Amino acid sequence: MLGALTLLLLFQLAGEVLVQALALPVPGPVVGMALLLTMLVLRGGVPQPLSDTANGVLSHLSILFVPGGVGVMLYLPRLREEWLPIVASLVLGTLLTLTATALVLRALHRRQQDKEPRP
Amino acid sequence: MSGRLGHIWVYLAASPLLWLTLTLIAYQGATWVSRRLDHHPLANPVLLSVALLMLVLRLTDTPYPIYFDGAQFVHFLLGPATVALAVPLYQHFERLRRMWLPLVVTLVAGSALAAASAYGIATALGASREVALSLAPKSATMPIAMGISEKIGGIPSLTAVFVVLTGIFGAVVGVWLLERLGCRDDAIKGFAIGLTSHGIGTARAFQISPLAGAFSGLAMGLNGLMTAVLVPLGAHWLNH
Numbered sequence: 001m002l003g004a005l006t007l008l009l010l011f012q013l014a015g016e017v018l019v020q021a022l023a024l025p026v027p028g029p030v031v032g033m034a035l036l037l038t039m040l041v042l043r044g045g046v047p048q049p050l051s052d053t054a055n056g057v058l059s060h061l062s063i064l065f066v067p068g069g070v071g072v073m074l075y076l077p078r079l080r081e082e083w084l085p086i087v088a089s090l091v092l093g094t095l096l097t098l099t100a101t102a103l104v105l106r107a108l109h110r111r112q113q114d115k116e117p118r119p
Numbered sequence: 120m121s122g123r124l125g126h127i128w129v130y131l132a133a134s135p136l137l138w139l140t141l142t143l144i145a146y147q148g149a150t151w152v153s154r155r156l157d158h159h160p161l162a163n164p165v166l167l168s169v170a171l172l173m174l175v176l177r178l179t180d181t182p183y184p185i186y187f188d189g190a191q192f193v194h195f196l197l198g199p200a201t202v203a204l205a206v207p208l209y210q211h212f213e214r215l216r217r218m219w220l221p222l223v224v225t226l227v228a229g230s231a232l233a234a235a236s237a238y239g240i241a242t243a244l245g246a247s248r249e250v251a252l253s254l255a256p257k258s259a260t261m262p263i264a265m266g267i268s269e270k271i272g273g274i275p276s277l278t279a280v281f282v283v284l285t286g287i288f289g290a291v292v293g294v295w296l297l298e299r300l301g302c303r304d305d306a307i308k309g310f311a312i313g314l315t316s317h318g319i320g321t322a323r324a325f326q327i328s329p330l331a332g333a334f335s336g337l338a339m340g341l342n343g344l345m346t347a348v349l350v351p352l353g354a355h356w357l358n359h
Contacts, residue, residue: 009199011205012199015202027263029199030201032198032201033204033208036205041212054206054207055206058321061318061319061321061322062146062165062319063142063168067187069279070176071183072280073177075280078250079280085244085245089246089251090237090254096236097258097314098296098297100228102297102308102311105310106304106307112220
């Protein structure tokens, strides 16, 4: 587990260094994720400890959002001031995105399946 | 509080130990409640623990920065967790390869719509520029969204709040809405929920099935990448 955690941090570090060095427009951890994915594809498999640690971290993903979420208390005055555009943007934007994503993917997936020869 | 007890409180309240421990306890309590209520969407563990911790901070008169000083050890793990997304992405690489074209088209459309609708609706209803820009990356996972917000002139910590609210809202209404739309495929449900409401949605998607969870994690990872590319481009375009 310690080795796997070190590996995750190393890839994040490599991502951060690349982002800084090349002035990339993406956050460091995302570049780290892309690098790790590339390594896994090249290697052709996930080492068991890495798979265990990654799945462990990801199964508790929700708690990682809690400290940032509590920060809502800092912005209560601002949220009250602009509550209508904020609530509308969050609610309508989310409903719209959920709907469009599901419908587009379903339509495209059906078309793809229709084209494939059935066994 | 007076005397000895007061001293102990003053000492503990200033140390990371107390707030780190309370964050973990609040989350475990919230998870327990959520399980007792049979994972009712409104009993979302993030929503419950955030509400509980805000109450504790209010009652003890603790400023947020003091709390965050301790809780940042949890927050920090968002970085390695983002890197760890490479593992489920790899594990579903075969399916990803087979479905790549529908997934890529949906990803670009969904990602662009998530950011454009958030920014557009807020601006149309009179939000300040800062708030509208902070809303744009709200569907991306937190470390990515905060990074983008900083780059385009939003307020990263306000974006963090919007990310959490979007995640909770998507997790609460997602399954219900998708079933109303007649969506029966768990892979599609998961992809839509993960793209829209990142990690909090993914935790919800894992309750539907492992397949929904995997596709949700996949959509979260890909949407993080896509938002990181599209939103700075869009903001650049808006400025010219």
